[in-house]
Amino acid sequence: MQTYDTDKSRSGDVHCRHPRGVLSVLAAATLALTACGGGGGGDEVSQEPPLPLDPTLVAAGQQTFRHDSFGDERFWTDVLMMNQVIESAVDPLTAASVGLKIDADALPAEVLEGIQSGAIPLDDPQTTLALLKLDAVLGAKGEVSQGPDGRLALKRFGVTCALCHSTVSRDLHVLAGGKTDLVGIVGHRLDGWPNRDLQPGTILSLSPALTEKQAAEYASWATLYGPGFYDPRINVNTDPGSNPAVGPDVDANLAAYKAAGGIPVLIPPAFGLVGLDKSTVTGDGDTAHEPAGPVAYWNRYVGVAQMHGQGSFFDERLIINGQPLRVDHRGGEDRVTAVLPGLEAYQWSIAAPTRAKDGAQWGVAPQLDAAAVARGQLLFQGQAQCVACHSGPAFTDVNTFGLHLASASVALDKNYIKFSATQRWRTSPLRGIWQHPPYFHDGSGAFDTQSGKCRDGSDIGSLAASHDRAQRDLACVVNRYNDPAERNLRLTDAQRADLVAYLQSL
């Protein structure tokens, strides 16, 4: 067996070693909140979620997650002028083409009927404004007014967490004008499920406030990477409006950032995170750097530094242009800090979906070949050595081992880690991965239907014909691990297919 470049000696990466069954205790009424025994500084105490989660806190967090913009209209309206762009040019079909989703349950019956009969046109920006007025567009907040002539105007526009981390079910068939099936566009809200159809870069590129080079960079993400990608590091490394420590020349900053390897990454799920000591793929979020919790750390970062909500963020580990990252968008009022505990509780309350229970609403066959799954499980725990890192109830060793050195990731990109606070990787939790292809932070665990090969150029044999995207992409993930230059597992075609079946079942 190969030895991994693990790094147990680093302080802060050492955690309690007793298995705690985090997911199973969610159901239990009581839980003794045990801290790690012995030896640790405060930094090393494993974060225990206060279970059972307080339902009032969870309910408040749901409201925040879905509807709170933290006052980021000051950016999306006053700086980016997205309200003008939307009002003049973004009809519902255009919005859908860049991945925006409509909450069917927020639509009154007469609106649904109007869409179906064709009486409500989907190629008119006025309809987008009407949908915003109904609060029916996931993650988008609009203040809409009506003029004396009956025309709607978009006064203020802002975004919420749900823009990127919620999507809709694929089991509703609203036929626009009696013919265009809006499946996957109009559906039931699924919080925590990443919106992998969203093109945040394309949306941002429409803002007239950007330089030409900035707009081109944002617009390039969808072409180069596909939908579902966002770069949460680009603005603090390039835009003086986001981080006063960077120089005044945005285009020069951008060129330097791209030369250093800055890339957009996949929007991850916000489910299945309960009790994990660290958040994000590089484990930046932890209680040592945000008292409200590991998920709350990142929520503050995104809420303030990305959404531009009214709050502040500081992390002495993130040195950009020689200075620790400090972002202050409070403008006299902190609208972020107080909601963080609820926000984290809500995300912790979202369990990873299961194929058997949730597959159907996602258009995924709930059944798998049980014999193949069982053989794959043996490989996962044996010859393929996946369990060396993907261990425990959530299939990650983050609470028992800590973070891993750079070489632990077999993704094609090797640079994203450099822009993180930890310069390490967190082993990704694997529950519910059947739901969110492609894989790895950079999406390099992916099959390309055009070339008929994986992103790394490898083949997946007969699985190339599969209609289940997760199956094809997971086959490419297994190929990355099997690669002689990576883990060199020497798995046969049949073994790889079995391992894929097991991964699909998690």
Ligand code: HEC
């Ligand atoms: C524009 C899209 C976007 C918005 C809006 C957004 N996020 Fe994220 N989120 C991302 C991306 C991209 C990452 C991956 C960052 C990484 O791993 O380095 C991420 C990471 C996360 C994670 C880490 C998941 C894990 O595996 O540990 C959580 C939790 C999260 N976001 C919650 C939120 C919440 C809550 C909000 C609202 C305050 C929010 N996000 C707003 C794009 C977004």
Ligand code: HEC
């Ligand atoms: C040395 C520790 C380690 C081992 C061993 C390991 N992984 Fe991973 N795994 C990681 C890390 C770290 C990531 C995140 C990498 C990234 O996104 O760049 C990851 C990511 C993944 C992902 C993508 C998850 C997502 O949400 O995109 C899958 C799937 C996966 N691993 C499966 C496996 C399988 C199957 C094996 C065995 C063949 C395995 N891993 C062995 C550490 C490991």
